[in-house]
Amino acid sequence: MAFESLASKLQETFKKLRSKGKLTEKDVKEAMKDVKIALLEADVNYKVVKDFINKVNEKAVGQEVLESLTPGQQVIKIVHNELVELMGKTNTHINFASKPPTVIMFVGLQGSGKTTTCGKLAANIKKQGKRPLLVAADVYRPAAIKQLQVLGQNLDVPVFTMGNNINPVDICKNSINEAGRIGSDVIIIDTAGRLHIDDEMMNELKEIKEAVKPHEVLLVVDAMTGQDAVNVAQNFNEQIGIDGLILTKLDGDTRGGAALSIRAVTGKPIKFVGTGEKMDALEPFHPDRLASRILGMGDVLSLIEKAQENYDIKKAEELQEKLLKQQFTLEDFLDQLQQIKRMGPLSQLVEMIPGLSPKQLAGVNINDRDVSKIEAIINSMTKAERKDPSIINGSRRKRIAMGSGTSIQDVNRLLKEFSETKKMMKMFGSADSIKKGKLKLPFMH
Numbered sequence: 375m376a377f378e379s380l381a382s383k384l385q386e387t388f389k390k391l392r393s394k395g396k397l398t399e400k401d402v403k404e405a406m407k408d409v410k411i412a413l414l415e416a417d418v419n420y421k422v423v424k425d426f427i428n429k430v431n432e433k434a435v436g437q438e439v440l441e442s443l444t445p446g447q448q449v450i451k452i453v454h455n456e457l458v459e460l461m462g463k464t465n466t467h468i469n470f471a472s473k474p475p476t477v478i479m480f481v482g483l484q485g486s487g488k489t490t491t492c493g494k495l496a497a498n499i500k501k502q503g504k505r506p507l508l509v510a511a512d513v514y515r516p517a518a519i520k521q522l523q524v525l526g527q528n529l530d531v532p533v534f535t536m537g538n539n540i541n542p543v544d545i546c547k548n549s550i551n552e553a554g555r556i557g558s559d560v561i562i563i564d565t566a567g568r569l570h571i572d573d574e575m576m577n578e579l580k581e582i583k584e585a586v587k588p589h590e591v592l593l594v595v596d597a598m599t600g601q602d603a604v605n606v607a608q609n610f611n612e613q614i615g616i617d618g619l620i621l622t623k624l625d626g627d628t629r630g631g632a633a634l635s636i637r638a639v640t641g642k643p644i645k646f647v648g649t650g651e652k653m654d655a656l657e658p659f660h661p662d663r664l665a666s667r668i669l670g671m672g673d674v675l676s677l678i679e680k681a682q683e684n685y686d687i688k689k690a691e692e693l694q695e696k697l698l699k700q701q702f703t704l705e706d707f708l709d710q711l712q713q714i715k716r717m718g719p720l721s722q723l724v725e726m727i728p729g730l731s732p733k734q735l736a737g738v739n740i741n742d743r744d745v746s747k748i749e750a751i752i753n754s755m756t757k758a759e760r761k762d763p764s765i766i767n768g769s770r771r772k773r774i775a776m777g778s779g780t781s782i783q784d785v786n787r788l789l790k791e792f793s794e795t796k797k798m799m800k801m802f803g804s805a806d807s808i809k810k811g812k813l814k815l816p817f818m819h
């Protein structure tokens with residue numbers, strides 16, 4: 375889980391604080407010492423931590439908080455607000471030009487995930503009904519142009535390239551004409567990165583910026599590099615001037631130092647975060663939601679959004695109908711699983727549920743492999759078997775296990791769980807209770 379160790383430590387500290395009916399100034403100060411250590415261990419910039427703790431202390435030790443009915447909760451609320459403040463109060467979007475094309479210039483070090491993120495943003499923008507054009511301006515890394523072309527092909531987004539013998543500044547200038555020619559309204563330029571910041575790279579980026587006057591200069595940094603990412607951001611901002619950041623590989627960042635420090639150090643907002651290698655693993659950055667996740671309050675809003683984007687309401691209604699008539703089959707079950715899978719890795723979904731601490735999360739043994747196993751088992755059944763699992767006798771079980779590359783025990787377990795779920799639905803979901811709205815299926819209005 376992203377931010378796992380920080381979340382775990384903060385939640386532990388606040389649990390202690392909440393358990394006390396009354397709080398003294400000393401209690402709060404001691405808790406803040408623990409918070410300070412947790413933030414430093416999460417690789418948050420030292421100055422940022424110092425300012426943060428001072429601000430919280432200033433607000434939390436007053437009479438108003440200490441003498442309130444729920445002092446522990448009040449302190450947590452203050453910490454939550456300050457975390458949000460630290461990461462930028464509001465979430466910021468891409469500034470689209472009033473007169474197209476909008477030019478978005480990507481900058482960043484090699485390996486930060488720049489090319490991948492260009493593809494992700496193109497996919498995201500295309501979903502909004504726009505017509506992006508990807509521009510291959512990295513003429514130095516041999517595979518960079520090809521990588522972008524493959525991404526473009528998979529996403530069905532055009533890619534503009536002039537090969538690698540042309541000056542990148544000219545490629546970028548020409549891409550504007552190309553966008554006009556093919557009717558693209560957003561240009562996404564993938565510039566060259568280097569392993570480290572060097573003058574040659576910075577000069578080229580300055581020239582491109584001067585030539586195409588982008589509406590957005592987005593810096594891509596790797597969250598897993600912690601304070602290095604913060605230094606890189608500061609450097610790029612001072613030399614090129616950036617409008618915002620995309621923080622990649624947040625899925626692998628258990629500490630969180632970069633996400634918590636970058637805004638405070640550079641003054642520039644994080645606009646998106648990368649949460650995986652797939653093209654849909656790009657999310658707008660919501661400081662308030664992330665603060666809630668870190669403090670164990672969940673992120674119900676993101677969960678609902680994911681459900682709305684990926685969950686087919688019509689199908690859900692059909693399912694309700696089937697439940698009413700007690701016709702829920704293994705086929706419907708598979709369909710459900712596939713819809714939920716589309717919302718993203720299960721481990722990331724579970725993180726958004728309020729009230730589950732990182733420790734509890736570690737105990738919840740949900741993984742995508744289990745889901746794939748269930749899918750394989752159901753896919754190995756005949757239509758008749760899926761409709762009526764009671765016909766699945768010993769030899770059929772053996773065949774299904776062989777066909778799905780699982781064991782007979784796995785098949786037995788699935789059938790047992792399915793039959794128990796059905797029984798439970800029968801009990802809770804008598805036609806009446808569903809009709810009266812007492813029982814609601816997930817994500818149904």
Ligand SMILES: Nc1nc2c(ncn2[C@@H]2O[C@H](COP(=O)(O)OP(=O)(O)OP(=O)(O)O)[C@@H](O)[C@H]2O)c(=O)[nH]1
Nearest residue numbers: 484485486487488489490567622623648649650651
């Ligand atoms: N887990 C995870 N991996 C990511 C994410 N974003 C990018 N990656 C991976 O990071 C690696 C480097 O990404 P690239 O896009 O090739 O890097 P780049 O910054 O374009 O590199 P240059 O073109 O050399 O500047 C690839 O294996 C990506 O799949 C993310 O959000 N999460």
